[in-house]
Amino acid sequence: MFVFMLVPGKLLLEHALANHYAVGAFNANNMEQVQAIMDAAAETQSPVFIQVSRGALKYSRMIYLRNIIQAAAEEHPEIPLVMHLDHGNSLETVKQAIALGFTSVMIDGSLDETGKIPLSFVDNIKVTKAVLDYARPLGVSVEAELGTLGGIEDGVGSGQVHVTDPAQVVEFIKQVPVDSLAIAIGTSHGAFKFKEKCTLALDVLKDIHQKVPNLPLVMHGSSSVPAELVAQVNKYGGKMPNARGVDIEQLKQTPQYGVTKINVDTDGRIAITAAIRKFLVEHPEKFDPREYMTPARDALKEVVKARMIAFGAAGQAKYLTPNPSPK
Ligand SMILES: [Zn+2]
Numbered sequence: 001m002f003v004f005m006l007v008p009g010k011l012l013l014e015h016a017l018a019n020h021y022a023v024g025a026f027n028a029n030n031m032e033q034v035q036a037i038m039d040a041a042a043e044t045q046s047p048v049f050i051q052v053s054r055g056a057l058k059y060s061r062m063i064y065l066r067n068i069i070q071a072a073a074e075e076h077p078e079i080p081l082v083m084h085l086d087h088g089n090s091l092e093t094v095k096q097a098i099a100l101g102f103t104s105v106m107i108d109g110s111l112d113e114t115g116k117i118p119l120s121f122v123d124n125i126k127v128t129k130a131v132l133d134y135a136r137p138l139g140v141s142v143e144a145e146l147g148t149l150g151g152i153e154d155g156v157g158s159g160q161v162h163v164t165d166p167a168q169v170v171e172f173i174k175q176v177p178v179d180s181l182a183i184a185i186g187t188s189h190g191a192f193k194f195k196e197k198c199t200l201a202l203d204v205l206k207d208i209h210q211k212v213p214n215l216p217l218v219m220h221g222s223s224s225v226p227a228e229l230v231a232q233v234n235k236y237g238g239k240m241p242n243a244r245g246v247d248i249e250q251l252k253q254t255p256q257y258g259v260t261k262i263n264v265d266t267d268g269r270i271a272i273t274a275a276i277r278k279f280l281v282e283h284p285e286k287f288d289p290r291e292y293m294t295p296a297r298d299a300l301k302e303v304v305k306a307r308m309i310a311f312g313a314a315g316q317a318k319y320l321t322p323n324p325s326p327k
Pocket residue numbers: 087189220221263
């Protein structure tokens with residue numbers, strides 16, 4: 001049997017930190033999404049995280065998605081690929097993911113196990129430490145979260161925003177030296193993030209990076225919700241008024257201050273939906289899923305490619321340890 005290696009997250013993030021770019025982390029739930037993300041990575045020669053939420057694991061019944069991501073590694077052994085658990089809620093969930101072969105896990109100790117109620121700093125440290133103690137000896141990278149993002153996605157989110165306190169970061173990392181840390185500096189999950197134009201708290205980010213310069217930082221909720229895609233959804237029968245995201249020009253400034261991983265989920269969802277809506281309206285006689293999933297996959301690929309280029313990850317694959325040959 002061929003086993004295609006997935007890379008630990010730490011490897012990519014340390015390279016990104018040293019070279020001032022961010023790796024794109026894209027959520028997937030099915031084959032077409034995994035293919036689109038991988039095609040984008042191959043075409044731009046970018047390292048990449050394919051990340052899977054608890055909702056995605058449930059939807060895909062665990063092993064399906066794992067095997068599809070394995071297939072992506074098999075198809076493109078030249079692309080450093082991380083299979084990452086997004087918003088793990090407990091040690092139990094992390095253990096499941098690691099048993100499935102995930103090479104990176106997030107433990108979101110900013111919220112309780114239901115993913116809705118903020119946890120105290122002390123309880124966050126407690127659950128993060130339990131995960132770190134379990135994952136590190138197995139070579140699996142650990143992402144933690146400090147501060148809470150706005151917005152709710154896949155049932156995760158308290159709906160409240162607490163911008164990360166730089167002084168707390170120092171204390172947190174001292175107690176639990178995780179491989180990367182998700183911080184809250186004004187981004188938010190979902191498509192309806194902001195009433196007004198979003199402004200990231202870059203001053204807070206700078207302060208954090210100055211205090212812990214060797215720590216790879218992560219930004220969640222960083223979809224930009226492109227107006228043209230939202231317009232396409234609405235033109236073909238959708239209803240997404242007032243959808244608004246993070247300005248890409250602001251995101252592009254963050255890797256110089258230690259941001260090494262930028263999570264994008266919503267943009268891909270909108271791209272897929274816009275493409276399917278358009279196709280079905282224009283071809284009411286068609287009913288073969290392949291015919292509308294093909295433009296959907298292409299649309300997602302274009303969004304992912306654009307983000308990889310914007311984050312500076314394009315062309316970086318060759319500098320990382322390539323996927324070892326099949327053993
Ligand atoms: Zn998130």
